Amino acid sequence: MIHRALAACAFALIVMSVPSQAADIQNIDLGKNATVWFAEDHTVPIIAFNISMPAGSAYDPAGKSGLASFAASMMDEGAGDLSSKAFHEAIENRAIGFSARAERDHLVISITTLKENAPEAMRLLQMALMKPRFEADALARVKTQIIQSLQQDQVEPPRVAGRAFASAFFGNHPYAQSSIGTIKSVSSITAADLRAFARRHWVTNGIKVAVAGDITKPELTKLLADTFRPVPNTAPPALPNIGRLGKPGVHVMPLPVPQPTAVFGLPGIMRDDPDFIPGYVANYILGGGGFSSRLTNEVRVKRGLTYGVSTSLTAYSKASVMMGSVATRANAIRQTVQVVRDTMSTFAKEGPTQQELNDAKTYLTGSFPMAFASNRGTASQLGTFQRQNLDIGYVARRNSLIQAVTIADVQRVAKRLYDPARLTVVIAGTPSDGRPAPQVPRPPVPPSEAPKPPASVPATAKPPATPEKPVPGPVTAPQDTQKP
Amino acid sequence: MTGSRLAAFTAACLIAAASVTALAQSGDRSKLSAPPPVNPRQTGNNTFQFALQNGMQVLVIPDHRAPVVTQMLWFRVGAVDDPPGISGIAHFFEHMMFRGTKSVPGDQFSQTVSKNGGELNAFTSHDYTAYYEQIAKDRLPLVMRLEADRLVNLILTDASVGPERDVVLEERRMRVENDPQSLMSEQMRAALHLTHPYGRPVIGWAEEIRRIDRVSAQRFYNRHYAPNNAILVVAGDVTPDEVRKLAQDTYGKLPARNLEPRSESAEPPRMAETRMTITRRDARVPIFSRLYRVPSYSQARPGQAQALETYGQLLGGGQTSMLYRVLVEQKKLASDAGASYDGNNRDAGEFSIYAVPRPGVTLQALEKAVDEVLLSTRNAPPQAADLTRAKTGLIASVTYRRDSQMSLAMAYGQALTIGLTVDDVNEWPARIRAVTADNVRRAAQSLSRNQAVTCYLLPGGSK
Numbered sequence: 001m002i003h004r005a006l007a008a009c010a011f012a013l014i015v016m017s018v019p020s021q022a023a024d025i026q027n028i029d030l031g032k033n034a035t036v037w038f039a040e041d042h043t044v045p046i047i048a049f050n051i052s053m054p055a056g057s058a059y060d061p062a063g064k065s066g067l068a069s070f071a072a073s074m075m076d077e078g079a080g081d082l083s084s085k086a087f088h089e090a091i092e093n094r095a096i097g098f099s100a101r102a103e104r105d106h107l108v109i110s111i112t113t114l115k116e117n118a119p120e121a122m123r124l125l126q127m128a129l130m131k132p133r134f135e136a137d138a139l140a141r142v143k144t145q146i147i148q149s150l151q152q153d154q155v156e157p158p159r160v161a162g163r164a165f166a167s168a169f170f171g172n173h174p175y176a177q178s179s180i181g182t183i184k185s186v187s188s189i190t191a192a193d194l195r196a197f198a199r200r201h202w203v204t205n206g207i208k209v210a211v212a213g214d215i216t217k218p219e220l221t222k223l224l225a226d227t228f229r230p231v232p233n234t235a236p237p238a239l240p241n242i243g244r245l246g247k248p249g250v251h252v253m254p255l256p257v258p259q260p261t262a263v264f265g266l267p268g269i270m271r272d273d274p275d276f277i278p279g280y281v282a283n284y285i286l287g288g289g290g291f292s293s294r295l296t297n298e299v300r301v302k303r304g305l306t307y308g309v310s311t312s313l314t315a316y317s318k319a320s321v322m323m324g325s326v327a328t329r330a331n332a333i334r335q336t337v338q339v340v341r342d343t344m345s346t347f348a349k350e351g352p353t354q355q356e357l358n359d360a361k362t363y364l365t366g367s368f369p370m371a372f373a374s375n376r377g378t379a380s381q382l383g384t385f386q387r388q389n390l391d392i393g394y395v396a397r398r399n400s401l402i403q404a405v406t407i408a409d410v411q412r413v414a415k416r417l418y419d420p421a422r423l424t425v426v427i428a429g430t431p432s433d434g435r436p437a438p439q440v441p442r443p444p445v446p447p448s449e450a451p452k453p454p455a456s457v458p459a460t461a462k463p464p465a466t467p468e469k470p471v472p473g474p475v476t477a478p479q480d481t482q483k484p
Numbered sequence: 485m486t487g488s489r490l491a492a493f494t495a496a497c498l499i500a501a502a503s504v505t506a507l508a509q510s511g512d513r514s515k516l517s518a519p520p521p522v523n524p525r526q527t528g529n530n531t532f533q534f535a536l537q538n539g540m541q542v543l544v545i546p547d548h549r550a551p552v553v554t555q556m557l558w559f560r561v562g563a564v565d566d567p568p569g570i571s572g573i574a575h576f577f578e579h580m581m582f583r584g585t586k587s588v589p590g591d592q593f594s595q596t597v598s599k600n601g602g603e604l605n606a607f608t609s610h611d612y613t614a615y616y617e618q619i620a621k622d623r624l625p626l627v628m629r630l631e632a633d634r635l636v637n638l639i640l641t642d643a644s645v646g647p648e649r650d651v652v653l654e655e656r657r658m659r660v661e662n663d664p665q666s667l668m669s670e671q672m673r674a675a676l677h678l679t680h681p682y683g684r685p686v687i688g689w690a691e692e693i694r695r696i697d698r699v700s701a702q703r704f705y706n707r708h709y710a711p712n713n714a715i716l717v718v719a720g721d722v723t724p725d726e727v728r729k730l731a732q733d734t735y736g737k738l739p740a741r742n743l744e745p746r747s748e749s750a751e752p753p754r755m756a757e758t759r760m761t762i763t764r765r766d767a768r769v770p771i772f773s774r775l776y777r778v779p780s781y782s783q784a785r786p787g788q789a790q791a792l793e794t795y796g797q798l799l800g801g802g803q804t805s806m807l808y809r810v811l812v813e814q815k816k817l818a819s820d821a822g823a824s825y826d827g828n829n830r831d832a833g834e835f836s837i838y839a840v841p842r843p844g845v846t847l848q849a850l851e852k853a854v855d856e857v858l859l860s861t862r863n864a865p866p867q868a869a870d871l872t873r874a875k876t877g878l879i880a881s882v883t884y885r886r887d888s889q890m891s892l893a894m895a896y897g898q899a900l901t902i903g904l905t906v907d908d909v910n911e912w913p914a915r916i917r918a919v920t921a922d923n924v925r926r927a928a929q930s931l932s933r934n935q936a937v938t939c940y941l942l943p944g945g946s947k
Contacts, residue, residue, distance in 0.1 A: 043549050044886045076803075085813065088803040093873050095880030114880060141812060144819040144842055151768040157662060256765065259657035291582070291594035291604075301591060304650030307658055327658055359599035366601015370618055373550040373720075374887040 025382065027392050028221050032233045033205045035386055038220055039212040039378045045115045047213035048375040050383030051125075054236045055107035055201035057179035058318075064193055066146065066181015068102035068201070071132075071194050073142050075100040075109070078133035079124075087124070096121045102179055105239075105317045106387050107201070112376060115214040122227040129202045129231055134191040143186060150183050157261035158325065160253050161428035165263040165323070168247040169424050173240065175319060204231045210382035213375040242319045250337070250425040260429020261327040262337050266422055268313050268320030269413070271388050277401050278409035279313055279322075279417060280484045284360045285352045285410070286344065286418065287311030287324050292359065298343045299326060305336045313417075313484075315388065322417055330432040337427070341420040348418040351411030364483075365399040371483050381483060398483075524724030528910040531896065532724035536731060538740040539712030541900065544727045545719040545892050553624050553720030554889040556616040557631050558897040560715075561708035563610045563688075564681040564830075565746060569695065572688015575608040576652050576696050577704050581615065582606075583644040585637040593630055600626060610682050611830045612901040618890065621721040625730050632734040635709055645698045653694070656687050664767040668941045672775050675758045676937045680749045680831060710741040717897045719889040751777075751832060758937045763944035771941040772847045772854065773838045776931050778825070780833030782903045788930075789827045790915045791923040792835060796825035797874040798866050798924060799857070800837060804873060807839065810857050817845045817853050830902045835931060847940045861928035865921035879913045 028036035057068045076091060076098050078084040091098050097112035098121070113121040153159040163178050170176035180186070207228070211220060245267040269279040280288075287295040287310050299309045311324030328336045352360070371381040385394055524532040524544060532544040563574045584590045597604045602619030604627075617627040660666045670685050677683030687693075716735065718727050754777065781789040800807045800823025811818040820840045827833035837858075841850045866874075885891040899909045 041549055043547070044883070046883060046887055048887075085804075085809070089873070092802060092804045092877060093869075095877045095884075097884075112884065114883060137813075141816075141819065148769045148819055148840065155766045155768055258661045259654065289598060291591060292598045297591070300651055301647065304647030305654070307651055307655035328654055329657065359595070363598045363601055366620055366623075367603060368601075369550050369620065370552050370603065373547075373552045373618075373889060376887055 025392055025395050026217055028217065028224065030204075030221075030225055030228060032207075032228065034207045034209065034228060036209040036211070036224060037382045037386065037392055038210075038217060039372070039375075039382065040215070040217065041212060041375060041378075042214045044375065045214045046375055047113055047115055047118050047211065047215050048379035049109070049111040049113075049121075050210040050379040051109040051111070052106040052208040052383055052387050053109075053202065054105060054206045054317075055102070055197075056105045057102045057177065058104050058174040058239050058316075059197075059201060059237065060174065060177060060181070061193075063185060064181075064189060065177040065185040066179070067185075067189055067193055067197050068107060069179050069181065070142065070146060070186065070189055071197050071202075072100040072102045072107055072109075073146065074132060074134055074138065074194060075128045077138040077142065078135055079127040080131040080133075082124075082127065083133070084135060084138040087128075090120070090124055094120055096124070098124065103387075104175055104179065108383065108387075110376075110380070118215060118223060122223055126227045126231065129198075132194070132198050132202075134194045134198075136191065139191055139194070143189070146180060146186050147183055150180060150186065153180075155255060155257070157255055157257050157259065157327065157428040158263075159428075160255060161261045161263040161325070161426045164251060164253050164428065165265060165424065165426040168251060168426060169245060169265055169321065170319065171243060171245070171247075173242045173319065175242070175316065199232075200234075201236055202231075203234050203236060204228050205233045205235050208383065208386035210379045210386055212378035212382070239318050245319060245321070246422055246424045248422050248424055250427065252431065253426060253428045255429050257429050258330065259327050260330055260333045260427050260431060261325060262333060262340075262425055262427045263323065263325045264337070264340065264423055264425040265321050265323035266417060266419065266424070268315060268322040269417065270320050271315035271390075275409075275413050275416065276313075276315065277484070278405045278413040281357070281360050281364065281402065281405050282347075282352070282410045282414045282417060283311055283313040283322060284364060285356050286347050286414075288313070289360065289363065292363070294343050294347060295324070295326075295340060299336060299339050303339065305332055305339065309336075309340070330430055333427055333429065333431045337425055341423065344418045344423070345420045348414050348420075351414050352407065354407055357405070357407050357410055361402055361405065364402050368399055368483055384483075524728055527906045531906055531910070533906065534724070534728055536711065536736045538736065538738055540714050540716060540731070540735050540738075542716045542718070542727065542731055543896050543900065543906070544722065544724040545717070545889070545896065546722060546724070547719055547889055547892070548721050551621045551721050552618060552889070553621045553718060553722055554616060554618045554893050555624065555627050555631070556614050556717040556719075556893045556897050557635075558612055558614045558715040558717065558901045559708065560612060560713050560746065560901050562608055562612045563684060563686040564749065565704075565708060566681065566684065566688070567700070567704075570688075570692055570700055571684040572652065572656075572686075572693040573696050573700060573704050574613060575686055575688065576649065576693065577701055578606050578608045578613050578615075579648050579652060580640060580645065580701055581634055581638060583638075583640070583648060585633050585639055587637065588630060588633055589639075593634065596630065597627060602627065608686055610686060612898065614897055614901075616890070616893070624718070624722065624727075625734070628730050628734040632738060635711065635714070635735070636738055638705060638709075640698050640701050640705070642698050645696070645701060649693065649696055652687070653690060656690055656693065659687065660685070661690075662766075664762075664764045664941060665771065667764070668762055668771070668773065668939055671760065671762060672773065672937045672939050675760065676775050676777055676834075677832070678752045678754065680751050682829070682831060707744060710743055711735055711738045712740040713743055715897060715900050717893045717900075719893040749831070754935050757933045759939075760937070761940045761942060763942045765943070765945060767941050767943045769840060770847055770943060771838060771840055772850050772939075773941065774836070774854075774936055774938045776835040776936045778833045778835045778931070778935070779827070780829040780831065780902075781827040781908070782830055783832070784827065787915065787918065787923060788927070789825075789833065790912070791919050791927040792825045792827060792833070792930075793878065794871070794874055794916060794919045795861070795924050795927040796823050796835060797878055798870055799823040799861060799928075801874065801877065804870075806857055806861065806870070807837070807854065811839055811850070811853055815853055816842060817850055818842060821854075828898055828902060847942070851938070858928065858931070861925065865925045868921070871919075871921055871924065875916055875919065878916050882913050 026038045060067045078087050094117040100109045111121050167176050269276045287293045295309045299305050306326050306328045309326040313322050372378045524534045527533045535541050566573045600623045602617050604617045606615040674683045807821040811821045818839045819842050823837040825835050839850050
């Protein structure tokens with residue numbers, strides 16, 4: 001009974017309606033080289049803002065890695081006539097969610113507010129952008145928080161592996177530097193550095209704003225125009241182009257931990273390359289699809305080697321990387337990396353089956369509306385599209401682009417992407433397979449960038465004895481919360 | 485008791501008398517708040533409840549913003565139900581629920597959900613286990629059939645149990661053994677709950693995870709998984725009547741089973757504070773941490789848990805809290821500090837405090853400063869502005885929660901599985917609003933060091 005019913009569903013073509021909010025994403029023109037997209041919805045009395053500026057960590061000056069991220073962490077630490085304490089109170093008195101983080105290319109500010117507090121939230125944002133105080137007290141406190149967080153990172157395998165991978169993979173480009181910086185670079189950052197960075201980079205030229213929620217278009221237009229009118233509109237500097245990507249081989253960063261992490265990667269596909277969408281589909285099949293992926297099946301389901309293995313295809317403005325990670329016990333890490341390599345190699349040779357391609361398409365298109373099921377989700381998804389320089393019509397077009405991908409496309413792209421001989425692998429931990437640990441020197445540049453960008457305010461220590469959270473279930477790979 | 489709730493109670497009793505004798509016998513499992521009626525009945529601003537003939541409770545939360553639904557199936561079983569010597573089996577078993585039935589073999593459950601555009605996962609706590617899918621609304625019948633199928637038809641084999649046990653051991657290495665703060669929390673909780681199973685980690689002790697086998701997993705399934713032990717929560721682009729019809733056609737076909745009562749654990753009185761110092765090579769930053777055993781929402785007198793919640797927010801919720809202000813900003817002894825109350829448990833709740841010293845500050849000096857703040861909250865009620873801010877934050881969190889189907893479904897599912905009612909969830913903002921400065925001071929006074937574990941985590945040579 002159930003079997004037949006399931007079979008019927010599996011073969012039914014999912015005709016996914018375009019998400020209701022996506023159907024009318026509105027454009028708002030503020031002038032000033034600003035891009036504003038708006039999804040109006042009055043179901044819940046809140047408004048979510050996702051604001052991006054080309055002010056990410058790739059713009060950190062030499063020797064000052066971590067500056068963009070430090071500046072982002074200082075954004076709620078006092079501005080204009082408000083001290084740090086007064087700024088925090090202004091936010092929390094109205095339960096405004098206000099956070100900022102530095103990605104590689106962008107500073108991303110997320111603001112969530114009850115509708116009645118939107119004007120106050122935007123007033124605080126304007127002050128934070130234009131008149132940051134960077135007072136000595138707050139600066140010293142945040143600096144200590146960042147440095148303590150970096151100290152703990154030094155013994156966390158995913159962090160160590162992620163930083164060493166970026167350093168090896170991106171060579172001399174700023175992308176090789178850690179977003180959070182190093183203990184040395186962060187220690188050297190001064191108020192003058194922060195002020196200069198904010199003055200130069202926190203401008204409206206190139207700003208992207210995505211808004212979803214309980215406000216009308218005229219109200220929002222006026223609010224944003226008032227907010228951004230006085231913010232300088234100077235042109236932000238350009239990033240350097242990048243050379244060769246990758247440093248093939250296995251690099252070991254010894255760490256005395258029970259479970260090493262391996263981070264691995266290959267050159268990816270740029271966002272404006274017509275192969276990006278086929279590449280995204282290929283990545284879903286190999287390692288992006290959580291429980292459905294070939295890697296999960298080979299490494300976890302068949303062999304019980306890991307709790308989670310996944311890969312992602314990420315395009316930055318100057319480079320793209322297909323990156324993955326896996327963690328397992330010390331005596332199985334080399335075997336696990338070999339299984340990853342073999343799985344990749346088979347996929348590059350044979351490409352997907354028709355069934356895998358069909359399943360990938362129905363997942364990627366069918367799950368798209370879920371990104372628009374909340375105001376925060378919608379703002380965040382629109383912000384992702386904006387940072388990738390997509391046009392407003394992309395939201396409506398996106399599923400048909402995925403539908404159009406053919407098996408030949410994925411075969412071609414899989415060959416292009418997955419060449420195990422070029423794989424850069426970093427293992428953080430101490431493989432115990434009888435062989436002496438290979439002598440791979442620490443990368444010349446200070447260790448860099450963990451796979452996941454840190455939160456803006458570096459949580460020195462997550463509250464250690466908070467109640468035990470429910471232990472999540474079997475699915476571990478990120479199921480694209482941000483859709484391509 | 486209001487009239488409407490009395491009517492609901494009567495209706496449910498009739499069903500129980502007719503067909504679900506199991507409920508009457510299993511005191512704990514029938515510890516359902518106000519048993520809901522057969523037909524969907526509005527029980528809040530935007531919540532509808534009913535029960536199936538087999539005793540399964542259903543809650544529907546309509547949200548029509550996107551053509552998407554969230555289905556969560558909650559079971560009144562969790563790590564407290566792990567048999568002695570096999571900690572971790574409830575969580576392990578949750579993994580096994582993705583390992584196949586006769587008609588949906590192997591990993592077809594997750595494959596089918598994915599290929600239909602859905603997301604899925606599950607989670608286990610001490611008190612409950614929940615499974616969920618988020619999917620296009622026209623796929624709700626599909627995921628209901630899938631959940632109903634594995635509720636009764638799961639196949640456990642040695643070939644699937646073995647690798648999954650290794651997966652869970654890797655999960656434990658990742659979550660706990662690689663992370664000194666997690667290890668610290670595990671040790672503190674083990675010391676806090678003298679004999680209560682809240683002292684055992686949900687994921688289990690490694691030695692005991694290794695003992696899990698097919699037979700123990702099968703026994704666990706037979707003992708705890710039945711429709712009369714489940715609560716279905718559906719949020720999203722649906723109507724209560726649609727859900728009722730679909731639920732009857734799927735879950736409604738499953739027979740209720742006679743379940744043994746859940747074992748109840750006593751909580752022996754604590755006579756003294758427990759203190760511990762953990763020194764680890766993989767800890768790079770010292771931490772001061774304290775955990776108090778306090779009443780939970782299900783145990784507390786009216787208003788008591790809300791006062792603890794408000795006190796937690798005032799004392800340690802964010803950068804305007806007392807601990808942050810005094811320890812981090814004024815005295816500059818700490819780089820971070822916080823506190824929080826977690827009362828969403830069937831048995832005891834927890835109140836936790838932590839602080840991270842700035843370089844050169846000893847944990848002794850930090851603890852002394854923490855205790856001075858705690859003393860000040862016992863001696864004087866909070867400032868009006870601080871109390872207002874704390875309550876504003878807590879109340880706004882309920883509005884923010886309405887933005888997400890999953891958060892809403894979580895809030896109601898959790899409340900119902902730990903023995904609270906929909907009213908408890910809906911009235912929570914009003915009850916927080918009613919908390920007075922004096923209530924908060926009494927909450928502060930109620931924290932007793934005899935009911936606490938204090939831990940210093942120190943970086944050091946030995947592992």
